Amino acid sequence: MSPLSAARAALxxxxxxxxxxxAQLLRRCLGGFAEPVFCQQPDRVAIVTxxxxxxxxxxxKYLARLGMHVIIAGNNDAKAQEVIRKIREETLNSKGQALSLPFALF
Structure with a gap:
């Protein structure tokens, strides 16, 4: 295969x-993208970093709407507590807590 035909094939x-x-971007922007629907998960725990x-x-927030016990793990405890309070109000799911991790492991 000549370099010119290889370039044409790559192009x-x-x-x-x-x-x-x-095409995918247009389909999503014009409303053709449907968010997946998941069943309720009341006996599950999700840890979200x-x-x-x-x-x-x-x-x-989406996992809390599914009824899961959501744990937000982060290094800012005050912000995590505020987010848990906000998620509880918005989703009416009282199963949630913040887990403070004061240092990074890497």
Whole structure:
């Protein structure tokens, strides 16, 4: 295979990947993306690290809505306690607690 035909093949692969990516983004933006539905999990425990902000917070809140006992592990105890209080109010799930980890293990 000549270098020119190899470059054309690679370009076609990248173009196909870009087309799929754009199609997926448009589908999600236009409402074609359905959030997965999970059954209630009342007897389960979830430990969420980084649960005081961003994706971790959204995950902890969603798991609490499923009825799980959510433990937010973090290094800022005051913030974790505030987030647990907020999640309890929003989800009406009283099973939640903060776990303070004052140092990082790495």
């Amino acid at each position: 076609r692969v990248y173009a196909a990947g870009a087309a799929v990516l754009v 980084g649960g005081t902000d961003g994706i971790g917070y959204a995950t902890a």
